[in-house]
Amino acid sequence: MSRSFSLGEIAQHNSSSSCWVIISNKVYDVTEFLPDHPGGAKIILKYAGRDATAAYEPIHPPDTLDKNLPTSKHLGDLDSSGASALQKEQESRKKTRDEVRVEQAQARKPPLNQILNLRDIEKVARDVLTYKALAYYASAADDETTHNENAHAFSRFFFHPRVLRRISQVDPSTTILGINSSIPIFISATGLAKLGHPLGEANLARGAGRTSIIQMLSTYASLSASQVAAARLSPSQPLFFQLYKPRDHALAAERIREVEALGYRAIVLTVDAPVAGNRERDVRAPFELEAQEREAAGGQGGEMPRQPERVDEDLEEQINLNGTVGSSLSNADLDMTFTETIPWLRSVTKLPIMLKGIQCVADAVLAAEAGVDGILLSNHGGRQLEYSLPPIEVLYKIRQQRPDVFDKLEVYIDGGVCRGTDVLKALCLGAKAVGMGRPFLYAQSAYGEAGVVHAVRILQREIVLGMRLLGATSVSELVPEMVERVDWQPLPARL
Amino acid sequence: MSRSFSLGEIAQHNSSSSCWVIISNKVYDVTEFLPDHPGGAKIILKYAGRDATAAYEPIHPPDTLDKNLPTSKHLGDLDSSGASALQKEQESRKKTRDEVRVEQAQARKPPLNQILNLRDIEKVARDVLTYKALAYYASAADDETTHNENAHAFSRFFFHPRVLRRISQVDPSTTILGINSSIPIFISATGLAKLGHPLGEANLARGAGRTSIIQMLSTYASLSASQVAAARLSPSQPLFFQLYKPRDHALAAERIREVEALGYRAIVLTVDAPVAGNRERDVRAPFELEAQEREAAGGQGGEMPRQPERVDEDLEEQINLNGTVGSSLSNADLDMTFTETIPWLRSVTKLPIMLKGIQCVADAVLAAEAGVDGILLSNHGGRQLEYSLPPIEVLYKIRQQRPDVFDKLEVYIDGGVCRGTDVLKALCLGAKAVGMGRPFLYAQSAYGEAGVVHAVRILQREIVLGMRLLGATSVSELVPEMVERVDWQPLPARL
Amino acid sequence: MSRSFSLGEIAQHNSSSSCWVIISNKVYDVTEFLPDHPGGAKIILKYAGRDATAAYEPIHPPDTLDKNLPTSKHLGDLDSSGASALQKEQESRKKTRDEVRVEQAQARKPPLNQILNLRDIEKVARDVLTYKALAYYASAADDETTHNENAHAFSRFFFHPRVLRRISQVDPSTTILGINSSIPIFISATGLAKLGHPLGEANLARGAGRTSIIQMLSTYASLSASQVAAARLSPSQPLFFQLYKPRDHALAAERIREVEALGYRAIVLTVDAPVAGNRERDVRAPFELEAQEREAAGGQGGEMPRQPERVDEDLEEQINLNGTVGSSLSNADLDMTFTETIPWLRSVTKLPIMLKGIQCVADAVLAAEAGVDGILLSNHGGRQLEYSLPPIEVLYKIRQQRPDVFDKLEVYIDGGVCRGTDVLKALCLGAKAVGMGRPFLYAQSAYGEAGVVHAVRILQREIVLGMRLLGATSVSELVPEMVERVDWQPLPARL
């Protein structure tokens, strides 16, 4: 039934008046879709009349085209001579400097048993990730001050460890929105896990399943919600769904019904990212890569480097509201409110609701009044507003100023968590559990599913050890009196 | 009509008893002017009997000689053989190391679309500026502590961002002394823009016009007030005039009438610089340049380096009061007071009056009592008194101790502003707008008018984004509760 | 009587079903002992059927085998040809890079008279210690923050020195649990001194004797309690015994009776280490050594490096409770309490009791209520719970919040002490004396007994000098008013 096309024919549809692209040897007419592409038309037009697989694949769930393009625009297949030409071109393509670097790093990465903590994992990940992927994962707003402070802030909290207590039996488990978790940690929502590892979010799902923790899937995951659900060890393995609410209520409701049907157990509405933050490391990545290749070519008329992609063009612009990218504006809901959006959300789902991105005491109070089930104190890993307070500081402020909030809903934090002691500090101050995003992205990028499992085991060991040394045998025994915010700044670690 | 002179004839007038100089192939007798030169006689005598164009041009408005030298001292032209000799000399002159460096830097500077923030612009400017120009622009008092702290201070202020607010429509505009500005930023007064770019302050005027912000022109600009007025996009484009009041009231009044006639819309009286600060980087520049050339010459009897100019001789000494430079003392008014100078200023102009250089709460209160329209909390970019408090700290103190001041006049700050978030912090604390000096000097030095426009657009994008992420849709919604002064010191950025 | 065995015969018993090892040319059957080895079976099995002397010797007191292995398992001697083969193998073994480095460092270490302070000693020790030994001595929990902060904290305490006081006669002596000490310092308990010097804890005993200070012997010393007692200068030289209480009360009581019989003068019960901390530097040491050797071999098929030992396998696992090392769990008492353990301890000994490892005010109060004679504010040199407060801070808190504690028991601190001024600060705040662990390990490692004596003399000189300059002639004149906790952070030393 399906027609097949030659490269030559396809190449003629290389403009906004007729724009065809090849993805995995299939041919699509995206002309009419151009104005609706959340990432803008520009990035698609770069591949008009050409193969777009390499750019498309790592940052889109496989069902994206089905969802967004009518079947009539699925034109057919690339013919076999075209397919073999593309494959040949791909095989003969000279590796970029960055690809060579990554291959070497993969070859020399340490065995997992030498990975003692989450910093070790991150170090490996920074080696084996492509420049582009690392720039996307690591980037944060402006000068990355808030990102750095998220972690730094924990170093101001010290313990008052209690001794001579019975600690032979220690139980680090807890519940999160009523669901059991082996340790007070969940995988926080992050985008595009496939950038770091071909199996992407499936690594996280399987790792979470094997260690009995909960995964929160991002709207911007590189696998679809159903693929991630399918990757679970069993249908009872819990998943949460993180939602970027589109302006269109119906669309949002449909999305929620879809994940409900897939067995997701909570809706986590992101409230700190109606527009995307200013992540310069990410924006700068293509310039840097280009400069790198230029330098390698030595300026002597050598082969021109492949045009580096700007991951952010596809990615960030869809939620980028700075006035120049008109079309993307139409998607995100910039006018959510406590008084309207929360009741609406309650009306469309029976699942527990968590707000992700509460950043001050006042909004924690409003959230409690709005009756949500939980809040995730988070500044989006420092990727949104520079100089947003570190979540552990916001948590501390709620503890000081409005401890009643803890009675009304469950409080979580994410951002900057690296050690079991970080988790324990948050729990002492009132958090039910702690989310971790980048660390798990790094773990799956460096070691796949095994990396995720190893990361959880490290945290479990650190948490159990820390509870024993604090004199606590269950999370309920972690109390504010065990933590003190000191007035000095510890020296930076000299390891 | 005009006589013409040979180089030989001119060369005989090379002393304080008869001192002629050539500027742009014209010959002037400055003998009688020597004691009146605000920069001292010494710097002129260095060029007595010789061509002074290269030293004169970048630091004097073109109308300077007309204003200060009677027509009778405009002797005539350099003859054509002299002019061609000078040109030949100029062409054959070996470039200095610094000139070579600047040319190379100009060749490799990045395209404007890779400039993501104001730090990027400064980096380029530091490369392409001459050593001398950079020393003048970048220098600050003593060990430059206050200069550094101006910027550093912002890092102690964090946000309490508010979420779930309608932010689809955001308006960053404001008024400054009653005049509209597209964003809450104005170009603060700085001297000698021509040191960095041949078009100098005209770049600022056109950039401000294209982005609808206000330029405050310095008394020590390298273009005249009328030239800058003429450079505007339209006669309605607003300009402010910054005044260093001379001792002679009549002279000052005449200057004010002149700029009023040119359409300037406010008088900004500088109060923090009756004498010039101790800017050692600037003073040291000629020594450093000399050492650089000496090193290049290798000590082997090579060509002697051109004698480096001390830009500060012309510039600083005129307001330098340390007792050794008598003549310049006669110019500046060292005895201004709130009770006499302000009423006098009111009596000579109907324009709004802003005081630039208020540095403590007590003087802010006095200014309010004196009835001025606005104050600019400023320590002159750290160029005057070392250990003057950062303006954002003074603003914070006024907010804490005397919030009534904000009701009585408009408060502005300048110094150390680099990011949209810096601007938003100031506005939350009560500032109407924020002045920026060096950043615009750097922008026009690196990229001319386009650099100025790009800088404003960056700031606009950062401000709009920041307002959305703070949950504010207009400057009036930026309130003190959104900002907190933290008690720790963020880590330095590791970008 | 004793049989002798050939290497060949022994080599056949190389598994968990029959496991023989050679130690100092004697043959032992440890098959049945494997599950009881506090360090786990794995480390023994590594040497099954082989010579284990080099691994065994530096980390076990010589009476260990006698105590733990029935005589029937002392099989006999290695035959003479086997012994000479082992010796030959040992002699012909190529030195590792680390051994070569240590030899060179030993050759160039400075004479003792150029050692001016304890930092100098540590510097030498860091040079002359093996990588493995240094990793064990220097390691601390997690990122070693608490370890670093222990020392760092002292820099926040400044003096109010008093002048014009009679200070010709100064007496720095004090009593510790009623026993005289020439200066207010004792040798705190540390493990495995033989790792650093063949004479191990005997160096400490003799050094303490020669300078009239008290040594506290660790349960994990590498010499037995009786050997250390025998190393004293005289039977009246005081020793304290530090106890890790095993779960079995009878075993603990027997241990106490043993040291009482040997003349030990106090029981110091460690309360901060029911399980071992996470000391990554130590765990990482074998990987690092291996990488070092691999690098030296150059990857060209050179001789394989000797498999580096993990000191922690023998050492840490015996108190490591993280759930994977089941057998060791059975030894330590994880369920000690103030209300049960202290009364029990009182019931089995008449010696004074000190609790080592109190880390907060609340537990200091509980200790006072429990009626112990002294508490040692200590976080185990930062080796247990990361982010435990520095002991000097805990001391300061007790002084501020519960000064009555000082009336009820004697308070000591250890951790981070390096200078006489550190000691004086602690005494001003209420400590009776100060324990030092690592510094004495380093001293004996670098210079043996002479190093210990030199270290004490340096401290004595610094303490006497400091007392004179403070205006105090005895420890009782060191009062809280002489110390102030400042609110700034001194610059790091630039020596």
Added chain:
Amino acid sequence: MSRSFSLGEIAQHNSSSSCWVIISNKVYDVTEFLPDHPGGAKIILKYAGRDATAAYEPIHPPDTLDKNLPTSKHLGDLDSSGASALQKEQESRKKTRDEVRVEQAQARKPPLNQILNLRDIEKVARDVLTYKALAYYASAADDETTHNENAHAFSRFFFHPRVLRRISQVDPSTTILGINSSIPIFISATGLAKLGHPLGEANLARGAGRTSIIQMLSTYASLSASQVAAARLSPSQPLFFQLYKPRDHALAAERIREVEALGYRAIVLTVDAPVAGNRERDVRAPFELEAQEREAAGGQGGEMPRQPERVDEDLEEQINLNGTVGSSLSNADLDMTFTETIPWLRSVTKLPIMLKGIQCVADAVLAAEAGVDGILLSNHGGRQLEYSLPPIEVLYKIRQQRPDVFDKLEVYIDGGVCRGTDVLKALCLGAKAVGMGRPFLYAQSAYGEAGVVHAVRILQREIVLGMRLLGATSVSELVPEMVERVDWQPLPARL
């Protein structure tokens, strides 16, 4: 009359039973003096039977031998052949590495007009001083924390500059104990100026005279009180005398009478140095020099380096009380008290009395009660008790806690002052003037008398400029409201 001796004859008196030394070609019998030498016998015996000129000269005033050795021990002259042999030896001696370095540094030091501030001077001095001299000048107690903090502390004090005040006429002069000073600065007492420059303290005297400031002469100066008095520009030029009180009251009284007769105008009793601090940089200098020479010799049997002197042996031990140097104990008065020593001092002199070395509020109050005329808040430039508070902090505390002290006596500070703004901060907080020690030592070491004058002029310029920019026209207008102690730490200067 005077006998002459051969080198051979002298060489036989090379032991403690008969000890002769040659100084400037004169022969002395110091056998009986050995036990009385304040620096200990050991250092003299090193030169027994030999020429000691090079070691003796830079650290003893010329009248030392006359004062301490009976005429009968002045044996006579070295004979001419001996003298010429010594001279030859001196001339042919190979220069040490350090001497070569110093010569090169002298050759390249910048002209004085390029010296813009006191840091510049120190930089030159650090280059041109011998290792030994620099070690003595720069050294401070222990890890030099207090020394560094003395300067660092000023960076926490910021100004509230006042504008719109009449500042055309500014007078920076003040009085110190009733004596006029052109600026509020005096030369604080420091030892051994001849180590840095052959003219030593005479440079300071002439520099002070030429700039109308006051010099405080140290008991340990390398010129005698009469030589310094004679070096003045006129008999009316004021000098203060700093006294280390010996135990013997009569001796002290005689010393005071002597300086009174020479016209000294105040007695400054040092109270913070009954024993010398632990200055390790100084003690370490000979080891370092030796290592330097050894390295230069390359270990190939080259010429042995000259035995480096320990300047501290002569110098420090005389006031070193740590129990090993018995004889020196007999000299210093370790039992001074407010209630006995001050009345006694009043009884022996009518001159104003200042106490140098007050380090806390309590002692400032006691000094006021004891009725002295002034106190110098000082910690001896950080050379005595490590962790003594910076003087500017003590001054601030007095201002906060006991401002009445300022009404009862004059308060001065020294330590860490480098800039005019430092001086102004101290004056705002209540100091009458500020002492500077090392900066003037460095100035005379680098540039002799001209360096001292230049240093004062720099300070004068900075003070006058600072007063103008603060809005103060006389020292009485410098008030506490103009200074604020901030709660953050400025970034280190990046010049």
